[in-house]
Amino acid sequence: MVDDILRTPGAVRDAERWTAHNYHPLPVVISSADGAWLTDVDGRRYLDFLAGYSALNFGHRHPQLIAAAHAQLDRLTLTSRAFIHDQFADFCRELAELCGKDLVLPMNTGAEAVETGIKVARKWGYQVKGVAAGQANIVVAEGNFHGRTTTIVSFSTDEDARADFGPYTPGFTVVPYGDLDALAAAIDENTVAVLLEPIQGEQGVVVPPEGYLPGVRRVCTERDVLFIADEIQSGLGRTGATFACDHEGVVPDMYLLGKALGGGIVPVSAVAANADVLGVLKPGQHGSTFGGNPLACAVAIEVVRLLATGEFQRRSAELGERLRAGLEGLVGKGLVEVRVRGLWAGLDIDPALMSGREACERLMERGVLVKDTHGSTIRLAPPLVVTEEEIDLAVAQLAAVLAG
Known part of the structure; x- marks a missing residue:
């Protein structure tokens, strides 16, 4: 953990105090979410480009899904x-x-x-x-x-x-x-x-x-x-x-x-x-x-x-091409390789530049949440409800991080 980027040190440290350390989460404490956006306990918003490892393909609190859950909870x-x-x-x-x-x-x-x-x-x-x-x-x-x-x-x-x-x-x-x-x-x-x-x-x-x-x-x-x-x-x-x-x-x-x-x-x-x-x-x-x-x-x-309906499959395919174009433009500018299929991407960062963890922390500072995997590789998996503007925002923030 890097204490100078902790916005909620008490909540983060309490979480570490009372749980087994089988995860190494980013130091952010989320309190609410909607669509492709998360909000922390201090009110700062973040673009979610992890989507719960694809568990949130339809975004946070999709109205149709929430309505089904509420109706069933009452029965x-x-x-x-x-x-x-x-x-x-x-x-x-x-x-x-x-x-x-x-x-x-x-x-x-x-x-x-x-x-x-x-x-x-x-x-x-x-x-x-x-x-x-x-x-x-x-x-x-x-x-x-x-x-x-x-x-x-x-x-x-x-x-x-x-x-x-x-x-x-x-x-x-x-x-x-x-x-x-x-x-x-x-x-x-x-x-x-x-x-x-x-x-x-x-x-x-x-x-x-x-x-x-x-x-x-x-x-x-x-x-x-x-x-x-x-x-x-x-x-x-x-x-x-x-x-x-x-x-x-x-x-x-x-x-x-x-x-x-x-x-x-x-x-x-x-x-x-x-x-x-x-x-x-x-x-x-x-x-x-x-x-x-x-x-x-x-x-x-x-x-x-x-x-x-096929709507979400089409969105993923179409928006995935926009994501691909943006990411491929960063190859040679801090990215070594990108792999994209729909709204799912693996990015290999030049290890001389930073580790995957460091990239995630710097992106978090810029309001985008992603997750690293091995070494200098990070994954992007935005909810399928993400917009073109939100994809462009995430790519722009990544470009800024890679540029230092």
């Missing part, structure tokens, strides 16, 4: 899956239709969706493919980020996420991201799935080579292996399409969804797949007390309906 919030509530079927049906799949399994967090996908793939492998008991393996990619449970960090290549959390869960083979030959070579008779992010967000919005995802789809089909797409960050309009896989016309066997599905109001995640895959689960084999609860479903129904 019913939780039943557990021991009973059926009146929002459940509509949510599952409308999300399944958006995904083009038969079935949906609702959960709460992204990590839970990933764990669910792993369990389903293994069970499918044993019951449908005929893999010998206890031998199932899943191929994953270097640089992945699928969550931080003990199973998921077992196949992470990020030592911050992985180190000292062993013993590690077996059953995973790690290959270089974007290398189709390595992926194909890693598949054997016991492989049940390939689990990939169509764009690696935590790694710095890394877009795979053209043709890679169609190649993965082809190999999985030929080798009788499930293709699981982790679209928890990349999905639901972020990249200028409903799913990042859509850019190359690829349909995975299983979508893992989360973040934006809860509208920035409640945690909601889901697995979507056809009946020949999700149908392997039987009562008692998987579940969650809060998964698919009435409040979550009521909000998520409205999220799906917002996406069904």
Whole structure:
């Protein structure tokens, strides 16, 4: 922390005093928000170019989503899956239709969706493919980020996420991201799935080579292996399409969804797949007390309906081109490389200039909030309700920071 930029040192220090230090937040204390803007406890406004790691694709307090939450809060919030509530079927049906799949399994967090996908793939492998008991393996990619449970960090290549959390869960083979030959070579008779992010967000919005995802789809089909797409960050309009896989016309066997599905109001995640895959689960084999609860479903129904119009996907695609143009103009002026897909960008800053953390702190001083990832890389992910003027403002502030 840099004390000379702390506007609310008491609140920041209190937060650090009473919580485990598993995060290193920027020293700003937010008290309210609307659309693409945040306001701190001292009344200063900030342009939000992180959007809760894409959990706030529709901006802060979207009126349609807030109205759905308020209406549901007055009626019913939780039943557990021991009973059926009146929002459940509509949510599952409308999300399944958006995904083009038969079935949906609702959960709460992204990590839970990933764990669910792993369990389903293994069970499918044993019951449908005929893999010998206890031998199932899943191929994953270097640089992945699928969550931080003990199973998921077992196949992470990020030592911050992985180190000292062993013993590690077996059953995973790690290959270089974007290398189709390595992926194909890693598949054997016991492989049940390939689990990939169509764009690696935590790694710095890394877009795979053209043709890679169609190649993965082809190999999985030929080798009788499930293709699981982790679209928890990349999905639901972020990249200028409903799913990042859509850019190359690829349909995975299983979508893992989360973040934006809860509208920035409640945690909601889901697995979507056809009946020949999700149908392997039987009562008692998987579940969650809060998964698919009435409040979550009521909000998520409205999220799906917002996406069904195509408006937000179009906004992301069109405004993403404006963002790309602005950022590419800064290459050679402090930026080494930019990667943009829709309203999602990874920026590599010249490490001789500053670290990613330093860039975020300086942008915060100028009223723009973003987040660094590894080294001198930062990510931009504004809400899809952002305007052209707000994009231009953020790019201008970044240019000023890079210019010193």
